[in-house]
Amino acid sequence: MRLVTVAGPPSVGKTSLFLKVAARLRDDGAQVGVVKFDALSTTDDVAYAALGLPVRVGLSAGLCPDHFFVSNIDDCVAWGKQTGRDVLIVETAGLCNRCSPHIRGVLAICVVDNLAGIHTPRKIGPMLRLADVVAITKGDIVSQAEREVFAFNVRLANPRAPVVWCNGITGQGSVDLAFRIQAAPRVATLEAHHLRFSMPSAVCPYCVGETAIGETYQRGNVRKMSFEESA
Amino acid sequence: MNDVPLAATLHASSRISAFLAGLGLPDPPAGTPADAWLAGLSETALHDVGLDREQLAAHLHLLLDAATTVPAAAKQAIHTLTILGGHGKDGEREPEALVIKAGEIVCIVGPTGSGKSRLLADVECLAQGDTPSGRHILLNDALPTADQRFAPDCKLVAQLSQNMNFVVDLKVGAFLAMHAACRQVDPESDVTERIIAIANTLAGERFCRDVPLTQLSGGQARALMIADAALLSASPIVLIDEIENAGINRRQALDLLVSKEKVVLVSTHDPLLALLGHRRVIVHHGRIADVITTSEAEKTVLRQLEDVDAAIAALRDRLRRGARIEDPIIWGPPPVADPPA
Numbered sequence: 376m377r378l379v380t381v382a383g384p385p386s387v388g389k390t391s392l393f394l395k396v397a398a399r400l401r402d403d404g405a406q407v408g409v410v411k412f413d414a415l416s417t418t419d420d421v422a423y424a425a426l427g428l429p430v431r432v433g434l435s436a437g438l439c440p441d442h443f444f445v446s447n448i449d450d451c452v453a454w455g456k457q458t459g460r461d462v463l464i465v466e467t468a469g470l471c472n473r474c475s476p477h478i479r480g481v482l483a484i485c486v487v488d489n490l491a492g493i494h495t496p497r498k499i500g501p502m503l504r505l506a507d508v509v510a511i512t513k514g515d516i517v518s519q520a521e522r523e524v525f526a527f528n529v530r531l532a533n534p535r536a537p538v539v540w541c542n543g544i545t546g547q548g549s550v551d552l553a554f555r556i557q558a559a560p561r562v563a564t565l566e567a568h569h570l571r572f573s574m575p576s577a578v579c580p581y582c583v584g585e586t587a588i589g590e591t592y593q594r595g596n597v598r599k600m601s602f603e604e605s606a
Numbered sequence: 607m608n609d610v611p612l613a614a615t616l617h618a619s620s621r622i623s624a625f626l627a628g629l630g631l632p633d634p635p636a637g638t639p640a641d642a643w644l645a646g647l648s649e650t651a652l653h654d655v656g657l658d659r660e661q662l663a664a665h666l667h668l669l670l671d672a673a674t675t676v677p678a679a680a681k682q683a684i685h686t687l688t689i690l691g692g693h694g695k696d697g698e699r700e701p702e703a704l705v706i707k708a709g710e711i712v713c714i715v716g717p718t719g720s721g722k723s724r725l726l727a728d729v730e731c732l733a734q735g736d737t738p739s740g741r742h743i744l745l746n747d748a749l750p751t752a753d754q755r756f757a758p759d760c761k762l763v764a765q766l767s768q769n770m771n772f773v774v775d776l777k778v779g780a781f782l783a784m785h786a787a788c789r790q791v792d793p794e795s796d797v798t799e800r801i802i803a804i805a806n807t808l809a810g811e812r813f814c815r816d817v818p819l820t821q822l823s824g825g826q827a828r829a830l831m832i833a834d835a836a837l838l839s840a841s842p843i844v845l846i847d848e849i850e851n852a853g854i855n856r857r858q859a860l861d862l863l864v865s866k867e868k869v870v871l872v873s874t875h876d877p878l879l880a881l882l883g884h885r886r887v888i889v890h891h892g893r894i895a896d897v898i899t900t901s902e903a904e905k906t907v908l909r910q911l912e913d914v915d916a917a918i919a920a921l922r923d924r925l926r927r928g929a930r931i932e933d934p935i936i937w938g939p940p941p942v943a944d945p946p947a
């Protein structure tokens with residue numbers, strides 16, 4: 376089974392775009408499955424199901440979404456294999472800019488949009504910097520000049536990945552992404568695979584539900600801000 | 607890059623200094639070789655950056671290479687764009703090939719929903735039989751290379767449409783300088799001043815470099831987009847989608863693009879724009895139904911249309927100044943003064 380992780384900040388157009396990609400893959404004869412990860416709720420599953428694709432949802436609720444994702448991704452692969460999927464698309468929540476969902480040996484696509492502002496590519500961590508392909512959406516509503524500056528900054532953040540110009544509404548770019556997915560590495564299990572980069576760390580009492588504020592509770596992996604005037 | 611001091615490299619490559627600035631790492635001390643600098647970064651710093659030592663080194667190498675080699679696609683001039691025919695929604699075939707030369711304006715006309723945007727989209731993605739129309743696009747009579755299709759900072763095709771706006775929160779001058787830096791234009795160049803000057807001749811109302819982009823009127827923004835596409839964008843092909851109501855001088859705008867030897871494709875319902883084209887493609891049921899060359903008689907009509915257009919522009923100008931527009935309208939060129947007796 377071919378696996379692809381799709382990550383990107385909220386509302387960039389991941390679902391709109393991958394609905395088109397999934398439809399294309401299906402029309403080419405592939406059995407496509409989808410898993411959607413989110414924090415509190417999602418309606419993306421309804422949209423994918425409307426295409427007639429089997430879809431599962433993982434909600435991290437009170438847990439760190441990244442940690443929840445990595446603890447469940449191998450179960451997603453098992454589900455996909457068991458239901459005879461040729462392609463499994465995993466849309467992650469991409470809730471923070473430091474998200475790090477990409478896995479070595481698994482096709483990693485990062486979706487960013489032109490509306491986010493031309494400096495945004497600098498501010499996104501491993502989700503963008505270590506992706507194999509970067510899809511840029513919403514070029515239809517910003518100027519050519521801004522698109523060029525944005526793409527330049529994407530190139531700085533990730534000099535390795537090809538950029539695909541996409542539009543979640545018209546489906547521009549979806550043929551290209553489908554083509555790349557059809558050539559993605561096959562995986563049977565993620566057992567013994569590694570993330571491309573470690574996730575944001577979170578081992579402190581607040582991770583496990585502490586709400587009280589104060590020095591006493593700041594144990595484990597704590598880092599303090601510096602209020603020194605910087606030179 | 608092994609033992610070259612990183613600071614020297616940074617000085618030489620604005621890309622690499624922009625990349626490092628984006629990571630939020632402090633500037634490397636002068637004279638530190640890149641390898642020593644990498645080795646000296648703490649695990650915490652790397653963890654925050656979101657790249658390990660090897661990944662960071664690989665990024666730096668790629669950026670260095672990119673800085674020293676001009677992308678192949680940017681070097682290559684486009685002399686011809688060829689649209690190899692596909693088929694319409696009814697399955698009927700299109701003409702074999704439409705060849706468009708650099709410096710030529712081709713307009714695309716047809717009812718809404720007839721496939722004008724599909725045709726522009728096929729050119730935009732340099733379609734290879736992989737879009738609903740089945741068209742193939744050739745550049746200089748050859749299949750486009752992967753570089754030409756996917757290189758992001760030297761895109762071959764620039765687009766301009768009614769729906770596009772500037773969204774970035776910057777002043778005109780500052781943004782143009784940033785765009786020029788991306789295009790590796792010499793910082794001493796006066797290109798940003800020239801773009802603003804040209805935009806001001808295209809739009810009815812003037813603006814200066816200190817205006818925020820988001821405060822430009824529709825016409826000013828469109829004029830700036832065209833001037834920028836002509837002077838700063840490296841793209842040899844320009845696609846224009848419905849700019850008839852943009853409030854800019856359409857002939858000047860097209861002349862400007864053509865003078866830069868661009869291939870210009872314009873989708874339009876506007877008679878003036880359509881007749882400004884050297885040829886026009888008629889789209890019907892998703893396919894190219896006909897290609898006609900603008901005739902001499904049409905060029906005469908065009909001159910009349912331009913007179914009408916100029917008369918309306920003059921009225922608009924008087925409205926802006928708060929004047930009345932009561933005197934009868936004279937369609938035609940302004941009266942020529944009698945030759946001295």
Ligand SMILES: Nc1nc2c(ncn2[C@@H]2O[C@H](COP(=O)(O)OP(=O)(O)O)[C@@H](O)[C@H]2O)c(=O)[nH]1
Pocket residue numbers: 383384385386387388389390391392512513514515516541542543544
């Ligand atoms: N103008 C424009 N809107 C888009 C584009 N792609 C997606 N959208 C819109 O952006 C919104 C968010 O899209 P969605 O797919 O839900 O984003 P997600 O949160 O990343 O999955 C929707 O209203 C889409 O219609 C695009 O390329 N251009």
Ligand SMILES: [Mg+2]
Pocket residue numbers: 389390391419466
């Ligand atoms: Mg979504």
Ligand SMILES: [Zn+2]
Pocket residue numbers: 440441469470471472473474475575
């Ligand atoms: Zn995160």
Ligand SMILES: [Zn+2]
Pocket residue numbers: 577578579580581582583
């Ligand atoms: Zn915690």
